[in-house]
Amino acid sequence: QKEVEQDPGPLSVPEGAIVSLNCTYSNSAFQYFMWYRQYSRKGPELLMYTYSSGNKEDGRFTAQVDKSSKYISLFIRDSQPSDSATYLCAMSAYEAFKTIFGAGTRLFVKA
Amino acid sequence: NAGVMQNPRHLVRRRGQEARLRCSPMKGHSHVYWYRQLPEEGLKFMVYLQKENIIDESGMPKERFSAEFPKEGPSILRIQQVVRGDSAAYFCASSRDRAEGYTFGSGTRLTVV
Numbered sequence: 001q002k003e004v005e006q007d008p009g010p011l012s013v014p015e016g017a018i019v020s021l022n023c024t025y026s027n028s029a030f031q032y033f034m035w036y037r038q039y040s041r042k043g044p045e046l047l048m049y050t051y052s053s054g055n056k057e058d059g060r061f062t063a064q065v066d067k068s069s070k071y072i073s074l075f076i077r078d079s080q081p082s083d084s085a086t087y088l089c090a091m092s093a094y095e096a097f098k099t100i101f102g103a104g105t106r107l108f109v110k111a
Numbered sequence: 112n113a114g115v116m117q118n119p120r121h122l123v124r125r126r127g128q129e130a131r132l133r134c135s136p137m138k139g140h141s142h143v144y145w146y147r148q149l150p151e152e153g154l155k156f157m158v159y160l161q162k163e164n165i166i167d168e169s170g171m172p173k174e175r176f177s178a179e180f181p182k183e184g185p186s187i188l189r190i191q192q193v194v195r196g197d198s199a200a201y202f203c204a205s206s207r208d209r210a211e212g213y214t215f216g217s218g219t220r221l222t223v224v
Contacts, residue, residue: 008151034212042218043115043202043216044154044215045215046212049211088154097166098159098169098170099213101146103151
């Protein structure tokens with residue numbers, strides 16, 4: 001079993017839809033949770049960074065962490081064609097030195 | 112304020128040659144990470160370095176791969192005697208503190224022919 005599981009998609013939605021992206025994990029020591037966006041042939045870009053459980057909102061993006069279920073989500077409201085990219089969840093434990101990434105979900109937002 | 116700079120962007124090597132990938136972290140960032148990404152796969156951790164020190168190299172193959180982050184100059188990921196299976200995108204990232212998100216470079220795409 002992988003430490004971080006993420007559905008690779010692809011996920012295709014119409015413009016303006018609410019998008020839900022999810023990851024599950026197995027390591028209960030993870031405390032820091034991140035979402036990155038990666039456009040084709042580019043490096044990942046940090047979107048959201050949260051510590052422990054709870055919600056965090058930034059513009060059209062909301063990150064949720066449920067440590068009891070080992071489940072994290074990223075919601076994108078009013079999705080735009082420019083949101084079409086691969087979204088990577090990532091997480092780490094403080095005592096560890098590395099961040100573990102999910103395989104990424106490819107999202108297509110149709111105009 | 113330049114971001115994380117990686118060069119070259121594309122590198123073609125014949126089997127058996129050496130590949131040398133360079134990474135200059137963001138200004139003020141002293142933590143450097145190297146990741147490898149294969150098509151349809153996520154980012155796989157290779158090594159974490161601070162200036163002149165390798166902190167965690169648990170993701171790096173024991174043979175042919177090495178990394179350094181000297182006191183002066185960029186971090187270098189070196190792959191000796193490359194094989195076809197080394198073909199991948201190699202990303203460098205940096206952070207100011209260990210407990211914060213990374214800033215990634217645009218990657219070096221290595222092709223072994």
